[in-house]
Amino acid sequence: MFLFLLCCLSGIISIQAEEPSYTITDNAISEPLNNLTGDPARGRLLAKNRNKGNCISCHQLPIPEEEFHGTIGPALYDISNKFNAADLRLRIVDMQRLNPFTIMPSYYLSTRYINRIAPQYEGTTILSAQEVEDLIAYLKTLKAPDKAIEANTLPIPDGLKSGYEFISQEAREMQDDDFQNPGYELIELGKKLFARPCDDDKSCASCHGADGEQLSPASIAQYPKFIAELGKPLTLRDQIQRCWENQLDNLPLLYDDRELLALETFLRYLAQGEKVNVDVSGPMKPYYEAGKKLYYTRFGQMNMSCDHCHDVHTGKMLRGQKLSQGHTNGFPEYRLEAQKMINLPQRLRECFRSLRAETFEQDSDEFRDLEIYLNARGNGLPIETPAIRY
Ligand code: HEC
Ligand code: HEC
Ligand code: HEC
Incomplete structure (x- = not known):
């Protein structure tokens, strides 16, 4: 009985931990999510991980070991010259707040707002609060002038x-x-x-x-x-x-x-x-x-x-x-x-x-x-x- 209660409780807690909570002011989120500190090396890994950020499916990034970088969004080689952490946070958490028509996924959005989510993802966010902070820490290191490769596209x-x-x-x-x-x-x-x-x-x-x-x-x-x-x-x-x-x-x-x-x-x-x-x-x-x-x-x-x-x-x-x-x-x-x-x-x-x-x-x-x-x-x-x- 005690064990049963414990399982249920931990189940509830883990879902609640992922239920996003943040405050948007001036088109930005100034406080780090859950007061966490990001790690740029982990962020870099998340940016190329297909099951996580997968940012390079749409953006070119200085990650030369990956052959294919997408061209759907702008190249992010020098993104920290353009945005501070607070701006980046809202863009990763929920880009649709800024552009309702964007294709960019909302990485830290409650599934309450999602239509026909596959059951295995119910109650989850694409990235955890820690992972969002890791990505911000990584993007903050990107200062080089735009070195984006010309996309190899047919006309x-x-x-x-x-x-x-x-x-x-x-x-x-x-x-x-x-x-x-x-x-x-x-x-x-x-x-x-x-x-x-x-x-x-x-x-x-x-x-x-x-x-x-x-x-x-x-x-x-x-x-x-x-x-x-x-x-x-x-x-x-x-x-x-x-x-x-x-x-x-x-x-x-x-x-x-x-x-x-x-x-x-x-x-x-x-x-x-x-x-x-x-x-x-x-x-x-x-x-x-x-x-x-x-x-x-x-x-x-x-x-x-x-x-x-x-x-x-x-x-x-x-x-x-x-x-x-x-x-x-x-x-x-x-x-x-x-x-x-x-x-x-x-x-x-x-x-x-x-x-x-x-x-x-x-x-x-x-x-x-x-x-x-x-x-x-x-x-x-x-x-x-x-x-x-x-
Ligand atoms: C499915 C494609 C797609 C994915 C995946 C994606 N983005 Fe984007 N992103 C876009 C597009 C398109 C824009 C251009 C702005 C818009 O659509 O509103 C954009 C814009 C941005 C911007 C603002 C750039 C600027 O110059 O204004 C940042 C920062 C950004 N994305 C970061 C990320 C990060 C970090 C990830 C991974 C966690 C990611 N994006 C994943 C499509 C994507
Ligand atoms: C994230 C991007 C994306 C979205 C959103 C998407 N698809 Fe696709 N789809 C692809 C890719 C990638 C391919 C394979 C390459 C290609 O043909 O574009 C593809 C291929 C297809 C093809 C085959 C094209 C051909 O010439 O054989 C059809 C049909 C198609 N998608 C229909 C849909 C429909 C309907 C939806 C909405 C329910 C949808 N797609 C949503 C990425 C997407
Ligand atoms: C005994 C005769 C008969 C047999 C056997 C038969 N069909 Fe038909 N088929 C028809 C008739 C009658 C139609 C007109 C529409 C209807 O009644 O289904 C038709 C219509 C069709 C059409 C649509 C043609 C159009 O221009 O719209 C296709 C495709 C078709 N049949 C495929 C098949 C295939 C595949 C088989 C075998 C699995 C098959 N038929 C077996 C009689 C037959």
Whole structure:
């Protein structure tokens, strides 16, 4: 009993210890958090630690052992000439107080103000009070004139641009070469499944042609599409499932099943080169609007929205990754990092996870609405399935 009480108590105390408390005056926090003293060496480590400050994902800093420094925020080589500790403190604690539109995370903000935080981060702050002070102590040592390296960026193209424009020349060559592009393996599997006879000898091919030649590429490019008889929109995956179950009497495929991925890849490949053409007028409008709203909503402990990375900071470097406009014309696509083919909901889940946000289910209305918005946002881009991306 005594032990039980002790555990509970220590649990409560540790949460309360992280419940931020500070006073903002004149756009600054003059008192050190919890009266702690910072250590510059620890601060330097925090600035490059991916799970902590990760400041170099957006800022260039004199940390030469790290190859990749981001270019989303200004270089901080001589930041102590510009700001004193009190100014720096508010900027690290909660930059949104100064600029409500900023992409910079609020490192010491109560999770009460966070939308859809992933459960494991509930009741925590990104940095502890001690860590914020350590970072301030480190930034106070940065006095050298601006030595920031020119960001190694391709010219940022205007207007609607495929993710293809933001990947390296090597990755583009890999995408363009059918023999090098690993996505073609899945197309072959999709083609086989398409022709594979089920119990009563029927296959997709028996209704849609041996190689799907009776399906219209222009129509595939229109998905997600409103299906009047069902009174709702279907993604291409939904439509494949619909035939899979109703026409072939199969049990439903799981949303991230490899067979579903293969069929989707094969069908989108049939429409390669076709321009994305999602009609979001009429009955599609409310779904499109719901997706758009999600796109502009801040999520997770990182407290960012999709547009922060894929509109506002397009073309800039997030550590080693060049931010694209976040289009969907390459899906399903091959991820070099994960070395596998993924569908769009898998990519969305990853973006949510990186925001430390609780993600939506693969087959949720939210992801369907986002898929509708994202596709329509890229109307006019050629389908590139299977694209290569990072
Ligand atoms: C996701 C990107 C991102 C991350 C991560 C990030 N920042 Fe920022 N930061 C920005 C942007 C963008 C600005 C420019 C001002 C704005 O948006 O309001 C900025 C501005 C600043 C400024 C003010 C610079 C000036 O010249 O006005 C400081 C100081 C700063 N950041 C420190 C940090 C520190 C320290 C960290 C790590 C704990 C960090 N930032 C992490 C994006 C980021
Ligand atoms: C018995 C015939 C039949 C079989 C077998 C069949 N389908 Fe269909 N498919 C249809 C019909 C009919 C439609 C029109 C819409 C509907 O009723 O679902 C259709 C529509 C489609 C569409 C949408 C085309 C468009 O232009 O909007 C796709 C994609 C598709 N099927 C894929 C498949 C796949 C993949 C398989 C195998 C898993 C398959 N179908 C099996 C009959 C079939
Ligand atoms: C912190 C920045 C960041 C935020 C916020 C973010 N993403 Fe991403 N996203 C990335 C990075 C990095 C990649 C991989 C490189 C690229 O294509 O930009 C990516 C890739 C994508 C892609 C694939 C692009 C392609 O060409 O294959 C889509 C689609 C996407 N994101 C959608 C979203 C959506 C929807 C949201 C909001 C829920 C979101 N992202 C939020 C960083 C972000």
